[in-house]
Amino acid sequence: MGGVNLEYLEVAHLYLFGGVKFVELLLMLMALDILTGIFKAVKNENLWSRKSLFGYTRKLLIFIVIITANIIDQVLSLNGTLTFATVLFYIANEALSIVENMAQLGVLVPQQLAEKLKVIENQSEESFTNEVLNELTGKDVDKELEMNEEEEK
Incomplete structure (x- = not known):
């Protein structure tokens, strides 16, 4: 069966x-x-x-x-x-x-918790994206962004 x-x-x-x-x-x-x-x-x-x-x-x-x-x-x-x-x-x-x-x-929300969340929120999205780009390109994206900003000034 x-x-x-x-x-x-x-x-x-x-x-x-x-x-x-x-x-x-x-x-x-x-x-x-x-x-x-x-x-x-x-x-x-x-x-x-x-x-x-x-x-x-x-x-x-x-x-x-x-x-x-x-x-x-x-x-x-x-x-x-x-x-x-x-x-x-x-x-x-x-x-x-x-x-x-x-x-x-x-x-x-408790003030200390809200402040910590703001710090985490600001760091997490940009750093994660840049880490992925660094891995894929083999370059330091953060340094390149800083250099481009300085050139624009």
Whole structure:
């Protein structure tokens, strides 16, 4: 009789999310981040479908990282340590994003936290883009930008 072999499903479950703690919390925080992000985009009149689609795709790719961490964890018999750390990293990242969205929506956020978020926000986008460009071109994009600015003066 042709059917699904449950042994293969158990192995797939083990390597995908078997024993991963706090995945449900991460899913809930992702949903809240998407919701607060949509509210922020509507408030700022910046609702852009491609930008949103890219954000949703990034959230899905997080699960590929978690699955990869889980596979490495299983192969190296780390007893869930690597996967747990990976999930905790993304939980913290989502929580920070939610707080950032709330601050931009005008919800009262502790002042010290809001100041730290502003510093992180200013550094993260430019530095990440420049790091990717540096890797792809083999050049120091930051120095080239500074040189171009000086030449324009």
